[in-house]
Amino acid sequence: EYIQWYPGHMAKANREIKEKLKLINVVIEVVDARLPLSSKNPEINQYTWNKQHILLLNKSDLADPEVSLEWIDWFKKNTEIEKVVLFDAFDRRMKTDLVRTIHELNIKEKAQVKCLVCGIPNVGKSTVINSLIGKKKTQIGNKPGVTKGQQWLSTPDHLMLLDTPGILWPKFEDPLVGLHLAWLGSIKDTIYEKENIAADLLKYLLVYYPDELEAIYKIEVVGKNLPEVFDAIAKSRGLLVKGGEYDYARTSVLILNDFKNGRIGRITLERPE
Numbered sequence: 001e002y003i004q005w006y007p008g009h010m011a012k013a014n015r016e017i018k019e020k021l022k023l024i025n026v027v028i029e030v031v032d033a034r035l036p037l038s039s040k041n042p043e044i045n046q047y048t049w050n051k052q053h054i055l056l057l058n059k060s061d062l063a064d065p066e067v068s069l070e071w072i073d074w075f076k077k078n079t080e081i082e083k084v085v086l087f088d089a090f091d092r093r094m095k096t097d098l099v100r101t102i103h104e105l106n107i108k109e110k111a112q113v114k115c116l117v118c119g120i121p122n123v124g125k126s127t128v129i130n131s132l133i134g135k136k137k138t139q140i141g142n143k144p145g146v147t148k149g150q151q152w153l154s155t156p157d158h159l160m161l162l163d164t165p166g167i168l169w170p171k172f173e174d175p176l177v178g179l180h181l182a183w184l185g186s187i188k189d190t191i192y193e194k195e196n197i198a199a200d201l202l203k204y205l206l207v208y209y210p211d212e213l214e215a216i217y218k219i220e221v222v223g224k225n226l227p228e229v230f231d232a233i234a235k236s237r238g239l240l241v242k243g244g245e246y247d248y249a250r251t252s253v254l255i256l257n258d259f260k261n262g263r264i265g266r267i268t269l270e271r272p273e
């Protein structure tokens with residue numbers, strides 16, 4: 001599901017999230033650990049000042065572990081968010097730790113901790129919800145005091161989750177954010193051409209992850225400029241079009257898919273400051 005937002009979309013999401021926030025104590029905000037800022041909605045803070053706020057840097061299994069620690073520090077220093085947690089929605093131990101973290105929060109009604117999972121599309125909100133509720137995805141009935149249409153899911157660990165996540169939108173004003181989300185494959189390709197996206201990604205990887213590039217494509221990158229590295233990858237993988245020219249379209253898709261599937265390594269696409 002690709003991100004495609006319009007002003008109407010955003011206004012509707014805004015209304016929905018405000019309605020949902022009325023019902024809950026704990027905001028579990030999910031971002032992608034590979035892009036902790038670009039996948040974060042900048043306006044969420046104005047809604048969470050009277051809530052307990054947990055930030056999950058999800059998909060940490062795909063992110064650079066060292067940079068993830070830098071990001072945790074950064075969020076602790078630069079935001080008011082109560083808890084900043086590295087997360088992998090498929091890791092049961094991390095789920096157990098998250099539940100403990102939630103129960104340790106300062107909440108009046110300890111017996112009924114009501115949570116909302118929210119975030120921009122594709123960061124893993126549904127996966128996080130499924131992980132918290134365990135195998136069964138059965139819905140329980142409406143509880144008193146809940147506005148119509150909202151269902152609560154109770155978890156085996158005595159949490160109450162709203163059954164649908166809060167959908168946030170990314171910070172579109174920043175053109176870099178669009179590019180970053182395109183690297184993850186979260187934005188429709190019609191907005192950015194694949195070859196340009198791949199070239200920009202490769203440029204970043206050459207600066208921060210040259211060893212990983214050399215290892216996966218069995219090439220040398222030292223002293224090579226961007227087009228030369230592109231050619232080297234195409235050559236190494238035998239990606240040619242008729243007439244012996246390098247096939248840039250297929251090479252671009254290859255690089256983007258290798259990145260997306262974690263084959264290039266654990267990579268974080270933006271760094272604090």
Ligand code: G4P
Pocket residue numbers: 001058059060061062087088089090119120121122123124125126127128
């Ligand atoms: P959303 O509700 O926020 O839109 O996200 P969703 O849970 O649908 O997750 C989006 C994709 O991310 C899914 O892959 C899901 O399996 C994957 N994902 C979620 N959490 C994690 C995590 O902690 N680690 C890893 N490695 N992957 C995670 P998908 O359905 O295969 O979609 P896609 O890969 O084709 O985008």
